[in-house]
Amino acid sequence: MKFKDFVGNDKVMSEIKSLMQQNRFPHSIIIEGEDGVGKTTLAMLIAKWAVCSSENDDKPCEVCNNCYKAENNIHPDIITITKPKDKALIPVDMIRVIRSDAYVLPNDAEKKVYIIDDSDKMDAYSQNTILKILEEPPKTAMFIMTCVSAYSMLETVRSRSSIFSLLPVDENTAVDFLSEHCPSYSRDNIISAVKSTNGNIGKSILALDDSYFSNVNETAEMIALAIGDIYEFSLLASLYTLVSDKNFAYDVMKALIKIIRDSIVFSDKIKSLSMSSKSVEYLAGRLSKRKLLKLIEVLYNSQKALDSNINLNLFVTWLCIKIRESLQ
Ligand SMILES: [Zn+2]
Secondary structure, three states, X not given: OOHHHXXXXXXXXXXXXXXXXXXXXXXXXXXXXXXOOOHHHHHHHHHHHHHOOOOXXXXXXXXXXXXXXXXXXXXXXXXXXXXXXXXXXOOHHHHHHHHHHOOOOOOOOOOEEEEEOOHHHOOHHHHHHHHHHHHOOOOOEEEEEEEOOHHHOOHHHHHOOEEEEOOOOOHHHHHHHHHHHOOOOXXXXXXXXXXXXXXXXXXXXXXXXXXXXXXXXXXXXXXXXXXXXXXXXXXXXXXHHHOOOHHHHHHHHHHHHHHHHHHHHHHHOOOOOOOOOHHHHHHHHHOOHHHHHHHHHHHHHHHHHHHOOOOHHHHHHHHHHHHHHHOO
16 A cells, blocks of 8 residues: 555645655654554554655655555564453553664664554553653664544653644545445445445445445355255345356355255254354254255355356356255
């Protein structure tokens, strides 16, 4: 990802780029804004810029070794701190590690970048520990903190940092961005997701994923019930929902494999079944374990067929025949 790919927030972005071009980028910044607005994406982009070894101005170059490692989240000089899921706060021990590590020279790049996500989840003691480094920062260290509001941080930390505020983008920009980057969703779905989140791209993606995967699971459930049905027509009809989109068909096959697997476990009465869907019980009651295993093999082959760019109409007909065969 390059800076031109970060959509919206033009004023903040031009301010950031101008500081970079003038070689005046601060050693500590706070990026504030609501969840899903792009704070972590921007933090990673800045970190990539900081480690990029290109001689050009257009950093990150996306071709150097440092950019490659940053893009794949394996750069040893980009250290991200996030609050552990089971803790209410970022433990002070994590901050102490940063404090000593910051004085050690970088491994590959000229700078080490510390990204502290949800920096407002540091208590006053932790923030004061960070403050000590910010007051006398090693030349090779850079700190990027992200939080909903910089005002939830200590005033002393704020005053040592430059603050950049991100806002949701306008709705048209968000729709264009998502249409380009998430082509598996229909434009209508994208528009309703963007409207419901007021242009918050991160939240729109979550909403789209939610509705997309509930659609995937409902379709897999419908096909599973049709497999247990004695009428071939309902199976073929349910499979025809797959002809419009290859990625969707692939995800449905994956969900279907899970249902069949659960049915086998259900037959074995191995584990607690409180999470089982209606189709799991239905199939377990109607099909022998041998048939269920044959079905799984067919579904794995169906994923291979989708990988090989089979025509989707042909795919559905083929799958219907193979499923029927496996039930004999
Ligand atoms: Zn680079």
